[in-house]
Amino acid sequence: MDFLLAPLQFPFMQRALLGTVSIGILAALIGTFVVLRRLAFIGEGLAHGSLAGLALGYVLHWDLYLVGNIYTVALALFIGYLHEKSKVSLDTAIGILFSTSMAIGIAIISNLKFYTKDLTGYLFGSVLAITPFDLNIILGATVLILVILTFFYKEFVFYAFDPEMAEVVGLPRTVLHYSMLAMIAITVVIATQTVGVILVTALLVIPAASALQWTRSLKVLLSLSVGFGVTSAVVGLYLSYYLNIASGASIALTAATIFLMSFLFSSNPINVRRSLGFKEK
Amino acid sequence: MSEPFAVEFDRFNLNYGDHEVLKNINLAIPSGTCLGIIGPNGSGKTSLLRSIAGLIQPVSGEVKVFGHVPSRSWRHRQPIGYVPQWKSIDQEFPISVYEVVMLGRTGRLGFFHSPKTEDHALVERILVRVNMLELAARPIGQLSGGQQQRVFIARALAQEANLLLFDEPGTGLDIPTQESIYRLLEELHEDGITTLTATHDLMALEFHHFDRILCLNKHIIAFGPPEEVLTPDILAKTFSGVPWPTKLVGHGA
Numbered sequence: 001m002d003f004l005l006a007p008l009q010f011p012f013m014q015r016a017l018l019g020t021v022s023i024g025i026l027a028a029l030i031g032t033f034v035v036l037r038r039l040a041f042i043g044e045g046l047a048h049g050s051l052a053g054l055a056l057g058y059v060l061h062w063d064l065y066l067v068g069n070i071y072t073v074a075l076a077l078f079i080g081y082l083h084e085k086s087k088v089s090l091d092t093a094i095g096i097l098f099s100t101s102m103a104i105g106i107a108i109i110s111n112l113k114f115y116t117k118d119l120t121g122y123l124f125g126s127v128l129a130i131t132p133f134d135l136n137i138i139l140g141a142t143v144l145i146l147v148i149l150t151f152f153y154k155e156f157v158f159y160a161f162d163p164e165m166a167e168v169v170g171l172p173r174t175v176l177h178y179s180m181l182a183m184i185a186i187t188v189v190i191a192t193q194t195v196g197v198i199l200v201t202a203l204l205v206i207p208a209a210s211a212l213q214w215t216r217s218l219k220v221l222l223s224l225s226v227g228f229g230v231t232s233a234v235v236g237l238y239l240s241y242y243l244n245i246a247s248g249a250s251i252a253l254t255a256a257t258i259f260l261m262s263f264l265f266s267s268n269p270i271n272v273r274r275s276l277g278f279k280e281k
Numbered sequence: 282m283s284e285p286f287a288v289e290f291d292r293f294n295l296n297y298g299d300h301e302v303l304k305n306i307n308l309a310i311p312s313g314t315c316l317g318i319i320g321p322n323g324s325g326k327t328s329l330l331r332s333i334a335g336l337i338q339p340v341s342g343e344v345k346v347f348g349h350v351p352s353r354s355w356r357h358r359q360p361i362g363y364v365p366q367w368k369s370i371d372q373e374f375p376i377s378v379y380e381v382v383m384l385g386r387t388g389r390l391g392f393f394h395s396p397k398t399e400d401h402a403l404v405e406r407i408l409v410r411v412n413m414l415e416l417a418a419r420p421i422g423q424l425s426g427g428q429q430q431r432v433f434i435a436r437a438l439a440q441e442a443n444l445l446l447f448d449e450p451g452t453g454l455d456i457p458t459q460e461s462i463y464r465l466l467e468e469l470h471e472d473g474i475t476t477l478t479a480t481h482d483l484m485a486l487e488f489h490h491f492d493r494i495l496c497l498n499k500h501i502i503a504f505g506p507p508e509e510v511l512t513p514d515i516l517a518k519t520f521s522g523v524p525w526p527t528k529l530v531g532h533g534a
Contacts, residue, residue, distance in 0.1 A: 036374060151393060158384050161374050164365070168334045169388040169440065170357030216375045216420040 007241050015135045016127045020194045020233035020251070022142045027203040028229025029149060030187040032222050033180060035208040036160050040201060041091055042079070042181070045098035046188045047200040049075045051105030053189070054122060059108060065137055068189045075101055076185035080178055125196035125248030127237060134193060141186050148183065156180065157218065194233065195248035202252035206259050207232065213262035228258050284347040287312045287444050287475035288333055293342035295328055302328045304500040306342070310477070310493070312443075315470040317491030317507075318479040321520050324498040326479035327366065330446045333477070334363040346444060357388050362437030362445035367430050367453060372422035378432050379417040382407060385439030404439055411435045412461070427454045434462070445469065447478040451485055463489035486511070 007013045034043055053071025057064040075097060083093040121129055130138070149156065158166040159176040167173040184204075191203050211224035236251030243250070286309045293306040303325045310316055318326050331337050332344050335351040349355050362385075382404045383396055390396065396404075408414040411431045416424065421432060430450065437445055447466075451459035466489060469476050478491070486494075486507070494510040496502035496519040503510045503519070 036371075154384070154387055154390070154395070155392070157376070157380075158387050161371070161376055161381070161384070164336065165363070165384075165436075166387075167336060167353070168356065168361065168363045169385070170353050170355070170360070171387065172353065212373075212375070216373075216422075217377070218375045218380070221375050 004238070007238070012128050012130070013241070015130045015132065016237055016247075017234070019130045019135050019138050020127055020237050020247070021230055022138050023191050023194050023203065024207075024229035024231075024233030025226050026142045026145055026187050027191045027200075028207040028225040028227075029222060030145065030183055031204040031206075031229070032208040032211070032225045033156065033160055034184060034204055035212065037180070039090075039184065040205050042076070042094050042184060043188055043204040044201045045079070045094040046072050046076055046185050047192060047197045049098035049101035049105075050185075050189050050192065050197065051122075052101045052108065053105075054192075055105045055108040055112070059112065063133065063137075065134060065189060065193065068192070069137070069141070069186055072185040072189045073182045076181040077178055080181045084174075120246075121196070122192065123196050123198055124246040125192070125194050125199065125251070127194045127240065127247035130193060138190050138193065141190050145183050145186065148179070152176075195251050196246070199248040199252040202248075202255050203229065203232070206252070206255040210255070210259040210262040213259075213266040228255065232258060284312060286310060286345075287314065287347060288477070289345045289348075291343050291345070293332070293339050293344055295325070295332060295337065295339045301499065303332070303339075306501060308495070308501060308504060310475065312347070312475055313470075313473050314475050314493050315466060315491050316475075316477045316493045316495060317486065317489070318477060318495045318497055319483065319486075319519065320479075320481065320497035320502075322481055324481075324519075326481070326497055327448055329497065330363065330448050330477065330479055333444075333446060334361055357391075360388050360440035360442040362440045362442035364430075364433050364437045364445070364447045364450060366448040367426060367433075370421065370429065374420075374422060376421055377417065378413060378419050378421055378424070379404065379408070381421050381432050382435045382439050385436035388440060403441075404435075407435045407438045410438070411465070427458045430454060430462075431458070434465070442474070444475045445477070447476065449480055449482075450478060451480065451488075452482065459485075460488060483516075 008017065034040060050068050050072040053068040054064050056071060057067030060067065079093050079097050082088055082097065083090045088096070120126070155171050155176060158169070158171060159173060163173055166176070187204065188200050191200050195203050207228035208221070208225045210228050211221050214224055215221050232251050232255035236254040237247060239245065239250035239254065240247040288308070288310040290306040290308040293303060295303040306329070318329065320326050328337065332339065333346060333351065335353060335356055343350060346361060347359065349359070351361060383400065386396055386400050386404070390400065405414065408417055411434055413428065413431055413435060416428065421429060424432065434450070450462050454462070466476055466478065491507060493505065494507050495504045496510060496515055498519050498521070503515045
C-alpha cells in the first residue's frame with residue numbers, strides 16, 4: 001500500500017496521476033473512433049505537426065499546450081479541408097501538412113536554441129512537470145470531449161460506420177467529420193504531456209486495438225478501451241516513478257504489454273489485421 | 282402525404298467533372314408510385330437516386346421531394362430511405378444487426394434523444410418483416426452479402442420514410458432472396474409508400490410488376506406504364522448496343 005501511496009505525498013505526483021488517468025480515458029475513447037475510422041496515421045501526423053504550435057507558444061512565451069492545442073486543431077481542420085477540396089487522399093493530405101508543419105517547428109527551434117530539457121519533455125513526455133494550469137487544461141478538455149461524445153454518441157457512431165448514409169438521414173456529415181478531427185487534435189496535444197510526441201499513437205491506438213481483440217460490441221469496446229487506457233496510464237506512471245524512466249516509454253510499454261496479452265489470450269485473431277493497420281477492401 | 286408528386290425533376294443536369302451524367306431530366310413521379318428504373322450500366326440510375334437522396338448536387342435545374350428541395354435539415358425531419366447498391370462494408374466494425382437497424386431511427390429521434398420503447402418495438406417488427414430477427418445480435422460483418430442487404434433494407438424501413446430508393450436491390454442475391462425483396466416492394470406499395478427501384482437486370486421485371494417504368498440512358502427515353510414502355514423499340518433505344526433477353530420483349534407488351 002505504501003508502495004502506491006508514498007509517491008502521492010508530492011503534489012506534482014498527484015497532478016501527474018490525475019493528468020495521466022484523464023488523458024488515458026480521453027485517448028482511449030477518441031482512439032476507439034480513430035481505430036474504427038482507420039485514422040491512426042492522423043494521430044501520428046498531428047502529434048508531429050503540433051511541434052510548430054508548441055514552438056510558437058515557446059517563442060511567444062504563452063502556454064505551450066494552449067497554443068499547441070489551438071494550432072493543432074487548426075492543422076487538423078486544414079488537413080480535412082485539403083482532403084475535401086482537392087483531389088488528395090486523406091493520407092496524402094496528412095503527409096503534406098504534418099511534414100510542412102513539423103518543418104516550420106524545426107526551423108523555429110533551430111533558430112531559437114530551445115532548451116534541451118523542454119524538447120526532451122516534448123518528445124518523450126514529462127508527466128511530472130504538469131503544472132496546476134496544465135492540469136486544468138487536461139481536465140477541461142477531457143470533460144468537454146466526454147460531454148460531446150455522450151450527447152452526440154449515436155450521430156458519431158452512425159458517421160463512423162457509414163458516413164454516406166448518415167448524410168442521407170440528414171446528419172451534418174461535414175460537421176461530424178471536422179469535430180472528430182478537432183477532438184483527435186486536442187487529444188493528441190494533451191496526450192503529448194504524458195507520453196510525448198513520439199508515443200502519442202501508443203495511447204491513441206493500442207488500448208482500442210487491444211479491446212478489439214476481445215469484443216464486437218461497441219459499448220463493451222469503449223469501456224474495455226478506457227479500462228486499458230487507464231491501466232496503462234497508472235501502471236506506466238508508477239513504473240516511471242520507481243524505475244526512473246521517461247513516462248512516455250513506460251506508459252507505451254504497459255499498453256503494448258496489454259495488447260500482447262489480449263492478442264495471445266483472446267480467441268479473436270481476425271482483428272489483429274486491423275490493429276496492425278491493414279486495410280480491408 | 283398530401284403532395285401529388287413524390288419526386289419532381291425540373292430541367293435537371295448533372296455532371297461529374299466534364300462528363301455529362303444526366304441530361305435535361307424533367308420528370309414528375311406521382312406519390313404512391315412503384316417505379317422501376319431501367320437502363321444499362323452507366324446510364325445514370327445510381328446518380329438519379331443519389332440526387333434524390335441529397336448526396337449530389339446538379340449543375341443546373343432542381344429536384345424536389347414531396348414539394349421540397351431535399352436539403353440536409355429537411356431530410357432530418359422528412360426521411361428519405363435509401364438502400365445503396367450492395368458494397369462490401371467494414372466487416373470488422375463492432376456493430377450488431379439490431380444496432381444497424383436502429384441507426385435508421387437516428388433522424389426521427391433527433392439530437393439528444395435515445396431510442397424509446399416504441400423505437401425498439403418498431404425495429405423488432407421490421408427485423409421480423411425482413412426475416413432477420415434471429416440474427417439481431419450478430420455483428421453485421423459476420424453475415425452473408427444477402428443478409429447484409431436485408432439489414433440495410435431494414436434500416437431504410439426503420440426510417441419510416443414515405444419515399445424509398447433501392448439501387449439494384451436484387452443484384453448478386455439468390456432467387457428466393459430476390460423474390461422476398463420484390464414481395465416487400467409490393468407490400469410497401471400497398472401501404473402507399475413511393476418506391477423507386479433501379480435495376481440493370483430486365484429479369485427483375487419478371488419478378489415484379491412496377492406500375493411505372495422509367496427508361497434511362499443519361500436522358501429519359503420513356504416514362505409510363507409498363508405496357509406502354511416495354512416495347513422492343515424503346516428497349517432497343519434504352520439499351521442501344523446492349524443485348525437484352527429477347528423473351529422479355531414480347532412479355533412486357
